Amino acid sequence: MKKNKPKYMQIIDAAVIAIAENGYHQAQVSKIAKQAGVADGTIYLYFKNKEDILISLFEEKMGNFIEKIDQMIAGKGTAASKLLKMIEAHFSLLYEDHHLAIVTQLELRQSNKDLRHRINNVLKGYLQVIDKIIIEGIETGEFSPDLDVRLARQMIFGTIDEAATSWVMNEEKYNLLKLASPVHHLLINGCGFRGVVE
Amino acid sequence: MKKNKPKYMQIIDAAVIAIAENGYHQAQVSKIAKQAGVADGTIYLYFKNKEDILISLFEEKMGNFIEKIDQMIAGKGTAASKLLKMIEAHFSLLYEDHHLAIVTQLELRQSNKDLRHRINNVLKGYLQVIDKIIIEGIETGEFSPDLDVRLARQMIFGTIDEAATSWVMNEEKYNLLKLASPVHHLLINGCGFRGVVE
Amino acid sequence: MKKNKPKYMQIIDAAVIAIAENGYHQAQVSKIAKQAGVADGTIYLYFKNKEDILISLFEEKMGNFIEKIDQMIAGKGTAASKLLKMIEAHFSLLYEDHHLAIVTQLELRQSNKDLRHRINNVLKGYLQVIDKIIIEGIETGEFSPDLDVRLARQMIFGTIDEAATSWVMNEEKYNLLKLASPVHHLLINGCGFRGVVE
């Protein structure tokens, strides 16, 4: 299994840095190889082609994240608290890894349609986690019983993603972590006012 | 003024079709020219370069849309009703123009960072419209008084955009227009349940 | 005869300016037309193609010059004095017309081989004038009887041309006219020293 050899992650980590620092289209295979400290040809002993590096990058980084989240929400607690934890974990992941934030929020988006479909496949795991929380919330009565799960999921993911992207595009000038709670509040309560400020 | 000549819009419309049908990177200038029924060189009588076609495309299509929305929400009505109109207008724009939906939601996102920054500039106008509605809603007491405008805007835009992108990626299998009302309801009320289904 | 119409010389003069100011490869037909105050298409009513403008330019400017020189040396006087007059006329032509100097000494040289052959054809007239002076000098005993006319002509033309080109490349910092006499002296006497400074 190639994935267990040290150079596999070495190349993926190099790709994150190379893409973050040079931009998607300027991160040539030779730059990634140089950053990884291996020869160009060596890349092809571990990855089928360049696209394979990118999809593997996303799988490794996001896959781990999804597993972590999945465990995190497995235990007890309200759906709302689980949602908050998820948002915090998501923001934390990007906040802690500057390079990764740039790569996932900006650079990887300019990949071609094919690659983006495969990235979306990875994301499906994340969306399923969100779905789980929503369904649990509905069942426990925390969330509105007539919630359209798909739409709610799109709101949750779209909002988190948009908040993260804006933060990266604003050169990370403010503390993303501090947005987790207000974002969470917004997703639960929406914009509307009901006479009581919670 | 080049923009008033018929070939200007002819080329832009051709670009939308060519990009939608071939993909961003496979929509060569020669393909756009062919689609427009002009010679390759003619393109450069109306646009500085290929990137200029794309930014102009976005400015024309989105710019017009933003103006329309802006007028639409100028009159009377609640902030909530204005938000609904906006969402309907947004979904309608994409629903009515299959090619445009593909181009704005999928293809144009793989443009390089420079072009994306210029696209974001156009989008700013849209975000300001959203801001206007939010602020109006807060002032009239419809929306929560302690709403963070920036976050609310990110939720609204992020949700609309994610819903639209999902619809396109799902090959537009369902009727996007019908989502306007439930999406609007979600944005106003959030996921949370308060014992009353409105 | 097209040559007698006012626009013929108008275009040629515009070409001199356009080439001098923009360089040979940046002097597009449209620039020449603009400088001449006519439409692009009008150029083709007076010239077969772009090359025809350039060759005509050279013929007009140099042709006139050669005729003038030819008349100048027709009268009495020593061969040496005629040579001096010719050098002075040559330097004067370039000294008086800044644009023409740049065009003939620098820009027109980057024309293709074909055009250069045709330019050389025009130059033949000039070379024949030089030959006339040399032969006359030999016959009168002023010049060495065993002079190889072709070589002497190459020395005279090569020296004048090199002096003129150097002057233009040095941005015409010094007075070219003042070089006529010392250049003439050099051509007559060579580098060698014979104990007497004339």
Place this chain on the structure above:
Amino acid sequence: MKKNKPKYMQIIDAAVIAIAENGYHQAQVSKIAKQAGVADGTIYLYFKNKEDILISLFEEKMGNFIEKIDQMIAGKGTAASKLLKMIEAHFSLLYEDHHLAIVTQLELRQSNKDLRHRINNVLKGYLQVIDKIIIEGIETGEFSPDLDVRLARQMIFGTIDEAATSWVMNEEKYNLLKLASPVHHLLINGCGFRGVVE
């Protein structure tokens, strides 16, 4: 160091042939690559761009030549004899390499101003060699003490260059080498007659 690899000179030599046979503007990179027996892309492993091939070509061929001349005139001997050697070396270089003669005397002259300036920089070394000889000649009393070094240099270079160019334009019908001696004689003695044939 790229210059030491065999393909570096292989490509330069191919460029000389391709340019000589096809003309400057018809010597596309692909033709040079084909002539060199390498792929188009290989060219760019050794040269920054097409212009870099041409300037390198000139530097290699002319640079070597200038060094050789410089050593040649370093030893003893009269200034006049050194001048003769230089002319012979110059004519010999072109006479021995048909392709190089065409390239330097005709084709490379149609390069753009920028490239020509860089070529002139290389030529400066040659002009300095000429200056050395002139100054030495003045100091030893061989040459006229009131010689203007710059003008003398222009005469010498202009004459040699014109003779060489004429020879190439006449399709090298006669033996250029045989012109070295009479050209040398002309440069030393000029056109004038002093009653004694030396």
Place this chain on the structure above:
DNA sequence: AATGAATGAGGTTTCATTCAT
């Protein structure tokens, strides 16, 4: 396993020239 020199396909843009008005 590792190297890195070599490959070669593919696209944007310019500009001389035409021709309908």
Place this chain on the structure above:
DNA sequence: TATGAATGAAACCTCATTCAT
């Protein structure tokens, strides 16, 4: 005569991938 919008051919360079060592 004069216009100027439209034409369309043609080339430099990049970079993912291979393969002999």
